[in-house]
Amino acid sequence: MTEKDFIPKEYSAVVEEGKVTWQSPSNIALVKYWGKKENQIPANPSISFTLDSCQTTTTLHFQKREKSDSFEFELFFEGERKESFRPKIQKFFERIEEYMPFLKDYSFKIETSNSFPHSSGIASSASGMSALALCLMSLEKKLDPTMPEEYFTRKASFLARLGSGSACRSIEGELVAWGEHNGILGSSDLYGVKYTHQVHENFKNYQDTILMVDKGEKQVSSTLGHDLMNGHPFAEKRFQQAHENLDLLKEVFETGDLSAFIKTVESEALTLHAMMMTSQPYFLLMKPNTLEIINKVFDFRERTGLHLCFTLDAGANVHLLYPEKEKKESLDFIQTELLQYCQNGQYITDKVGKGAKQLA
Known part of the structure; x- marks a missing residue:
């Protein structure tokens, strides 16, 4: 149309x-x-x-x-x-x-x-x-x-x-x-x-727990953030990467490969922040607690073999994504080890909707 x-x-x-x-x-x-x-x-x-x-x-x-x-x-x-x-x-x-x-x-x-x-x-x-x-x-x-x-x-x-x-x-x-x-x-x-x-059963009712690291107003508006891609030295490569990652995710959704899902989704999140850090003017949108959470997630995955992963919007807060069948272990970890990094211990539990x- x-x-x-x-x-x-x-x-x-x-x-x-x-x-x-x-x-x-x-x-x-x-x-x-x-x-x-x-x-x-x-x-x-x-x-x-x-x-x-x-x-x-x-x-x-x-x-x-x-x-x-x-x-x-x-x-x-x-x-x-x-x-x-x-x-x-x-x-x-x-x-x-x-x-x-x-x-x-x-x-x-x-x-x-x-x-x-x-x-x-x-x-x-x-x-x-x-x-x-x-x-x-x-x-x-x-x-x-x-x-x-x-x-x-x-x-x-x-x-x-x-x-x-x-x-x-x-x-x-x-x-x-x-x-x-x-x-x-x-x-x-x-x-x-x-x-x-085709979407594999692994991705049905996928969970999203949002950790509120910083509840303040956005440091940079979405409009300004998007505008910073005009003339960005890495813009064309980034746009190409998005197409390639969509191809990867299409295969991931079909096969249910959770490890490949994590690799692609986390790379996308970090690339978004890398674009902001290398623009003119540049912005650091992560907070120290954002990085603490990300490192804890790496450790948790290595220790347990489970499939908890993170993604980020253009800000400090962290979306933690995980399969429904791993909900109990993931939530236990979030509540016992990660809430200390949230502003006033605040978080939201959500999942994929219709x-x-x-x-x-």
Whole structure:
């Protein structure tokens, strides 16, 4: 599909007012998206596990009004008006207006909340922007009741991407790929696609425990981080590496090779941070406790032969991934040896989930 396929023709129904609620999860990338072109197009393909309990719930109230030259919306985060979110939503509406021409026909009230602490290192923009995109798609489906389900899902991912790149991977589960890649069926730069190739039993109900090393605001925004890849001395090699690692993971998912999974996923995490450390300006996003945890994970694997591994987003917090059948031993280790490195001992236990869902 092309961008033009998401520009609607005339709507067949009239909708005066109403509300809709969606719950959408965050996701954790295994192959990282880092670097983008214009209009939120990724410089390299990525693939992620959709999470289950780390999610955003968003209710969109809409009321028909006289068409205006401006967008009309108010936003509440966890019950309180949140003016600081306003510029992001304004920019999102501006980006998607061509594809949702009804936006200026309505006044909106957006109520949103997270199941995890804000600024905790969970990708809240992914869950938040995907939930909002789904709410807007539900309104569009009321205006166009004949809309096919597949189109609804694909356009929701397309719109979510224009709010936050990684948000396009939060619409579906359990594995979602984004970015054109020769080895993945239907992959696109415009939206995420559910990974439909063979996945071994080893990866069913895969676990993710998130260790909150540093709950502060991001040291560097995602937008700035991606921009630093423009002119980066290692950018082209990195983009090539992402394609190669996706090929490796495709084989890993088929065979269930957990050792190869660990090697690829941890390399991806460290490469992301290496890109930040070698950019201009450069950033050190890991904290001493991040490194302590990583070394403890190495020791644990060597000592036990189990398959606990780490991955990182662009921050200090650590996602620990492990198979469901090794949950007890891995959690025991985390709780007895790693919580001392977390801010106030805080962590979140999660697992791979099925994607977003509409609430009654």
